Amino acid sequence: MLWLNLLLNGIVWGCALGMVAVSFSLIFATTRFFHVAHAAVYGLGGYITWSALKHGLPEWAALVVGVAVCAAVGAAIQKLLYERLDRSGATHLVILIASLGLSAVMQNGVAAIYTSNILQFGLPWGNRTTTIGGALLTNTQLLTVVFGLASYAGAMWFAHRTVLGKRMRAVASNPFLAEITRLQPRQVHVAVMAIGSAMVCIPGVLVPLDLGLQPFGGVPILLTATIAVIAGGVGSITGAFLLAVVIAVLQNLSLLIMPGEWSIGITFGIFVIFMLFRPRGLFSS
């Protein structure tokens, strides 16, 4: 039954990864530049929530604080850094380097404040288990699946049913047209950064509930999620979420045949080879 456990773990992990992928996909499809610092926002969310808990807030309130702070940070990054660079006519390379710099500042800022040791949330209810159809799941895992599916549904609803979501998709499909009509892409960019950053806070809290908080954990997770975004077709929320689950399941099942410390390496190895031969992604002609 090892494979069943691995499969379940994969699906749970995939839901967490899916939230990162969907949030990144919203941002990337709209702003069109590679927001590396998203990895740092993910990390920040966990630490803020942890701090709020330690200040005696109940769990749900701590999460709300974390989400709110991330949303504000995301909007601020767009307003104060990316928009400024964009206005000064910076190339994508320049914005990317600044984003990488911001990511280093935020992650190391967290490391300097909280130390780089692993911090535990220490919530006993997280490890209690429930049996569903013969499989054993912890509460944290259940929560991850619930939040994952809810985030996916929420993102779909947002993109297709709300006015802002429609504006976002219009800006994504034609920034120039959006500029000359009254869609105000700069406003949309700020809003999307806030929403994406808020969303990435949730896996940023749920994943460390099990594994503990680490200041530098975000980069490999964001990159794995990005692989899902690219392979799933940039701009497709469903593609990003599904591919995230697929990658996570494959990573877990691979434990049957090889040691775990190689799985990240193998994932990126496959991706690099893939980019050499099918550089435009899986679903393009």
Next chain:
Amino acid sequence: MDFLTTYIALAEIYVLLGLSTNLLVGIVGIFSVSQAAVFGVGAYLTAFLLMHSSTPFPLAILLSAALCILLNIIVTLPSLRVSGDYFVVTSFGIQLLATAVFTNWTGGTGGANGLPGVPAPILFGHEFIEPTEFMLLSTIGMALGCLCFWLIMRAPFGALLRAIREDELAVAALGKSVLRAKVSAAALAGAFAGSAGGLYATFLSFIDPSSFDLDASILLLTMVVVGGARTLAGSVIGPFVLLALPQILALIDIPTTIAAAARQLIYGLLLIVFMLFRPQGLLGEKL
């Protein structure tokens, strides 16, 4: 005095890496956070050859350079085929893959514990063991690197690269192969990184994965950004400035537990500040 020579020798090795990163990021214009990985492959190969075979030092450096030329062409090729945004992931991926190999391939790299006891370079029967002696070697290495960079930038190749930066389509319309020029630049960048790796391993006589990880790649990028893109002067001054930074930090009383984080934080801050206010760096041209 030893302290100063060590700083100079290290900075000189990093100048080679600065030239390498500058060729890729500044001149070819691709975002790379995997130059430290290529650097690491050069270092591990030289260490391996000197420790486990009777390969003479100059040949080990040459072989490392050759392997890194090949490697750099392979890792750069996707960037020449896909748009920049996709390559970002590939570049990060290559770096993480390399770190995984350096850390987990215990047989070849010593894993996380690293490889101690890399022999000092021997040239013309003389062993370069003291930092002052080694500085002679690293100075020669740096001088050769700078000479190569200067020669190509003043030759028609340099003009071609500048033209490519302005307008690839127009270059193709004049009968020139953009791809070939970019691959050549990537190959040269590989040669610089590989030989820097060989020098680094033999100078420190100990290497471990932490010298070749993502943070190291970010440091290289910071050197180019601070020094300045696309110029020889920028590639030289960047490493000297940034390697002096930890020494200055050591003077300020920062708890050792957060010293590493503080250093990386400052590198990140430099990246942001230079991109916002001085994208041409200290002595370079606009990125």
Next chain:
Amino acid sequence: MTAYLQVTDLNKRFGGLQALRDCSFTIAKGRITCLVGPNGAGKTTIFNAITGFLAPDTGHVAFQGTSLDGKTPQQVVRHGIARTFQNLRLFADLTARENVLAGMQDHVGEEPFAAIFRPIHTARTLAAKRLAALDVLAHVGLQDRADTLVRNLSYGEQKLLCIARILATGADLLLLDEPTSGLSGAALTEVMALLRRLQSEGKTLLVVEHNTRVVQQIADDVLFLHHGHLLAHGSPAEIIADPKLAEIYFGGAL
């Protein structure tokens, strides 16, 4: 009349737009042929298809009997065809002379190996080429501006430099995309005189041109393109006298 350049049944579709439709024509050696037609007629698309910037859906291009199908832009230049761009695409941060040098072929030291290992040979040949570039500039009357950055040249000078840059490639068939647009007075006369001079030196020219006065004065042949299809082929007098074409040309433009 031998077919110097032969274009056969080119078709190209961009989404819903048929940019080229069964487009066929030939160009005779040593002549100035003007390509005219309303905006969006497919003139630049033809240039792109001939010079390898665009693969047509169907159809063939042959130059002096050699097929150019599937050739890259670099290879097309090697066959002796060079083109300019409507929006110039000069290297603005390089000098006029460096732009011309960029057009010259077979530089020593245009790859790192020779640049590093044969530096003296590289420097010597570069010095010779720099002098040769001055000759090319003199040919279009820009010898005094050789070491001026392109961004500091006047628009008319930039137009001349575009021609100088493709002359430097040594091509025999020059494809000029609107060489006179935006020019008037002395600058216009100068470009027209230059085109004639190039013809007298044995070059063959295919020119996209909007100004009917210029067409009348320089063209030996005129190709009239409409909706990506060759509608008429004749002398300038014949084309301009055709009331149907005038209706399309001016009616379409208005």
